[in-house]
Amino acid sequence: MNLLPDVRVHRPATLEEAVRLKAASEGARFLAGGTDLLVNLRRGLGEPTALIDLTAVADLGAIRREGEALWVGAGVTLADLARHPDVPPALAEAALAVAGPTHRAAATLGGNLCQDTRCVFYNQSQWWRESNSFCLKKEGDKCQVVAKSDRCYATYHGDIAPALMVLDAEALLVGPDGARRVKVAELYRETGASHLTLAEGEVLAVVVLPPLPGWRAAYRKVRIRDAIDFPLAGVAGALKRNGDVIGGFRMAITGTNSAPLAVDAAELIGRPWDADAAAVLAQLLRKKASVLRTTIVGPAYRRRVIQGMARKLVDELWA
Amino acid sequence: MKSILTLTVNGRRREDLVPDNLLLLDYLREQLGLTGTKQGCDGGECGACTVLVDDQPRLACSTLAVQMQGRRVETIEGLAKGGRMSRLQQAFHEKLGTQCGFCTPGMIMAAEALLRRNPHPSREEIKAALAGNLCRCTGYVKIIESVEAASG
Numbered sequence: 001m002n003l004l005p006d007v008r009v010h011r012p013a014t015l016e017e018a019v020r021l022k023a024a025s026e027g028a029r030f031l032a033g034g035t036d037l038l039v040n041l042r043r044g045l046g047e048p049t050a051l052i053d054l055t056a057v058a059d060l061g062a063i064r065r066e067g068e069a070l071w072v073g074a075g076v077t078l079a080d081l082a083r084h085p086d087v088p089p090a091l092a093e094a095a096l097a098v099a100g101p102t103h104r105a106a107a108t109l110g111g112n113l114c115q116d117t118r119c120v121f122y123n124q125s126q127w128w129r130e131s132n133s134f135c136l137k138k139e140g141d142k143c144q145v146v147a148k149s150d151r152c153y154a155t156y157h158g159d160i161a162p163a164l165m166v167l168d169a170e171a172l173l174v175g176p177d178g179a180r181r182v183k184v185a186e187l188y189r190e191t192g193a194s195h196l197t198l199a200e201g202e203v204l205a206v207v208v209l210p211p212l213p214g215w216r217a218a219y220r221k222v223r224i225r226d227a228i229d230f231p232l233a234g235v236a237g238a239l240k241r242n243g244d245v246i247g248g249f250r251m252a253i254t255g256t257n258s259a260p261l262a263v264d265a266a267e268l269i270g271r272p273w274d275a276d277a278a279a280v281l282a283q284l285l286r287k288k289a290s291v292l293r294t295t296i297v298g299p300a301y302r303r304r305v306i307q308g309m310a311r312k313l314v315d316e317l318w319a
Numbered sequence: 320m321k322s323i324l325t326l327t328v329n330g331r332r333r334e335d336l337v338p339d340n341l342l343l344l345d346y347l348r349e350q351l352g353l354t355g356t357k358q359g360c361d362g363g364e365c366g367a368c369t370v371l372v373d374d375q376p377r378l379a380c381s382t383l384a385v386q387m388q389g390r391r392v393e394t395i396e397g398l399a400k401g402g403r404m405s406r407l408q409q410a411f412h413e414k415l416g417t418q419c420g421f422c423t424p425g426m427i428m429a430a431e432a433l434l435r436r437n438p439h440p441s442r443e444e445i446k447a448a449l450a451g452n453l454c455r456c457t458g459y460v461k462i463i464e465s466v467e468a469a470s471g
């Protein structure tokens with residue numbers, strides 16, 4: 001028998017009901033595919049009083065065109081996302097790169113974007129963490145990665161957020177005070193213990209993808225086991241070529257910092273993609289990616305591999 | 320906290336009173352006695368607990384039983400019909416796709432999901448579909464051959 005917190009599980013049929021239930025029950029968490037949350041709860045990472053299961057909310061599961069834009073419900077599974085004909089290839093690629101096929105049949109877009117941050121000192125059993133005097137993210141008062149730090153450095157390892165960021169996507173959030181739309185990048189802040197900016201009671205309802213004529217985009221990651229692992233580092237890029245020069249450029253990284261981060265590369269616009277431009281990009285990535293000892297693979301490799309992956313990715317988009 | 324769960328398990332409709340925090344894995348193994356579904360890890364890593372939910376593969380260890388309301392759940396016990404193993408089970412037996420057997424129920428359910436949506440998969444498609452299922456004995460070759468044998 002496995003032990004989970006003694007929760008009440010609600011299974012609302014509408015978004016309104018889900019939001020109302022969340023507001024009414026203190027300490028409640030949303031549950032979707034469960035492939036992140038239930039695994040964590042089994043390790044004592046969280047003590048919710050109630051779970052609000054979003055998988056029975058019918059209107060969260062749709063993918064539809066709304067004018068020029070594509071609206072993807074937060075409840076769409078990653079398996080469905082990857083095989084839908086209207087989904088941009090870079091997003092399908094990122095969805096297919098998440099975990100293994102059985103996870104993807106249950107895991108949702110919303111759960112992927114809102115997944116917890118990770119760390120070798122955090123994703124462990126209760127007794128393991130206890131023997132280490134816990135850590136800043138949970139129950140402890142010291143960060144095991146950066147000893148004198150007053151903030152947690154757990155890392156964001158989601159694959160889909162960076163792809164959505166370079167596709168200029170927005171998230172539609174619904175809460176007790178109504179709905180608001182933010183850029184996907186604005187869902188996050190760079191602190192491992194509270195990396196999501198969603199307000200108390202807000203649910204991620206839809207991801208809105210604008211049309212991007214003339215852009216090419218892709219996502220790449222490295223992992224320990226190619227079949228099933230979180231990214232040690234991941235990079236998404238989008239490029240619009242303007243004849244012999246770069247007309248538009250967006251890049252975002254994951255698996256390196258406490259949030260998925262956009263790499264501002266405005267200085268590449270208007271120049272060709274050549275060895276000099278690649279050196280500029282490598283420098284920008286070096287500054288942006290503050291990889292620490294949060295995975296079992298050492299930081300030196302992750303720092304270098306992200307630069308190599310980014311270069312190869314832009315080579316492909318440019319060709 | 321408990322709820323009434325109505326679902327179909329291996330073709331039979333059931334109604335059970337289950338704790339809200341019960342994992343599908345423990346519901347199947349402890350409450351229904353269907354111990355064919357295995358637990359190989361402490362959460363989401365190994366695929367030994369794979370069952371079918373409405374024909375899709377699902378990790379029973381990362382799913383709550385109450386999430387199965389109105390759904391059709393199938394476990395390894397549901398594959399044999401009239402005391403005879405299914406073609407896929409028979410193939411695992413004959414092609415030595417099983418050694419210690421611990422990963423086998425999960426492997427077979429993941430392969431079963433594949434064969435239902437794609438009765439004649441390529442070797443690559445078989446590998447991709449079983450990517451989340453770990454086996455510490457066979458080295459995978461015999462497993463892939465077993466699935467191929469069942470799909471030929």
Ligand SMILES: Cc1cc2nc3c(=O)[nH]c(=O)nc-3n(C[C@H](O)[C@H](O)[C@H](O)COP(=O)(O)OP(=O)(O)OC[C@H]3O[C@@H](n4cnc5c(N)ncnc54)[C@H](O)[C@@H]3O)c2cc1C
Nearest residue numbers: 032033034035036037099108110111112159204229230363
């Ligand atoms: C072995 C293994 C490997 C994995 N590999 C990867 C990987 O390579 N890449 C990767 O990105 N992830 C990976 N994961 C993590 C996880 O499987 C995915 O991130 C998955 O997409 C999570 O979705 P879910 O629906 O299962 O989320 P859940 O576990 O149900 O929820 C995750 C979190 O999101 C919140 N949430 C869910 N939906 C909403 C919503 N609509 N609005 C607001 N909050 C919401 C929940 O409250 C919870 O905090 C892996 C997990 C395992 C066990």
Ligand code: FES
Nearest residue numbers: 359365366368380
């Ligand atoms: S028991 Fe290992 S994935 Fe479910």
Ligand code: FES
Nearest residue numbers: 418419454455456
């Ligand atoms: S047969 Fe022993 S783990 Fe696969």
